Amino acid sequence: MSRDDATVLFLNEAFYTAFRGRDLLAMHDLWARAAPVSCIHPGWQAIEGREEVMESWRAILGGEGSPDIRCLGAKARLLGETALVVCYEALGGRLLVASNVFVREDETWRLIHHQAGPCQLEPGEVEALLSEQDGEGEGSLQ
Amino acid sequence: MSRDDATVLFLNEAFYTAFRGRDLLAMHDLWARAAPVSCIHPGWQAIEGREEVMESWRAILGGEGSPDIRCLGAKARLLGETALVVCYEALGGRLLVASNVFVREDETWRLIHHQAGPCQLEPGEVEALLSEQDGEGEGSLQ
Numbered sequence: 001m002s003r004d005d006a007t008v009l010f011l012n013e014a015f016y017t018a019f020r021g022r023d024l025l026a027m028h029d030l031w032a033r034a035a036p037v038s039c040i041h042p043g044w045q046a047i048e049g050r051e052e053v054m055e056s057w058r059a060i061l062g063g064e065g066s067p068d069i070r071c072l073g074a075k076a077r078l079l080g081e082t083a084l085v086v087c088y089e090a091l092g093g094r095l096l097v098a099s100n101v102f103v104r105e106d107e108t109w110r111l112i113h114h115q116a117g118p119c120q121l122e123p124g125e126v127e128a129l130l131s132e133q134d135g136e137g138e139g140s141l142q
Numbered sequence: 143m144s145r146d147d148a149t150v151l152f153l154n155e156a157f158y159t160a161f162r163g164r165d166l167l168a169m170h171d172l173w174a175r176a177a178p179v180s181c182i183h184p185g186w187q188a189i190e191g192r193e194e195v196m197e198s199w200r201a202i203l204g205g206e207g208s209p210d211i212r213c214l215g216a217k218a219r220l221l222g223e224t225a226l227v228v229c230y231e232a233l234g235g236r237l238l239v240a241s242n243v244f245v246r247e248d249e250t251w252r253l254i255h256h257q258a259g260p261c262q263l264e265p266g267e268v269e270a271l272l273s274e275q276d277g278e279g280e281g282s283l284q
Contacts, residue, residue, distance in 0.1 A: 082224035117259020
């Protein structure tokens, strides 16, 4: 795995850590400043523009309690100065599948697009994803 | 609009034309050869690999009749040698929202990723999207 692959996967995990921790400041840091951004929350229409996307996160993260979200089976693909991560999201009892697009900006990678939508997997497949994740030993990111 | 923007939007429309026309050969041409590809059909898990993605299109396009799919409100963003299109899909009476990722390959642009998921819009917003599309005069692509 290249250093960029590892960085993108680390930042992808940081996105879910910010989500789970309702950490709006971390979420702000993770999204691109210069490049135009967009976001498609499950069932929502596409949101365009940094201010509008951040407003949506403010609404989502502003509730009480901690969203029980975990990222599973993340795979990164480097495409020059762009990177695409496809991963699953275990959110409460639901399973979602997501596309996260990053660009290289200010010597790091930042999100420019997120789409998550419902996903039907067989229970055995979900368990395989979960056990795969548990086996990766990414304790520092949990 | 740059020439690349226009090409990517044209190829994005060609993707839906191939879908609507159950044109598996056109679909083959639209997807990348060299770059790894992935595809997330609504509700499905992520499919990886050109052969597996094409097999999914063979299953989807192999039915009878023509899927009543239209692409609405497509917007392209160029990211160096990568391009991201966010658009809506009117599929029968359902509305979906999609992310389509293209890379520059062999002097054209080819799809490397597609995710579509359900989207709830107010009826007025759907009509606005439809009338916007009708006003664009893209008759040659319909």
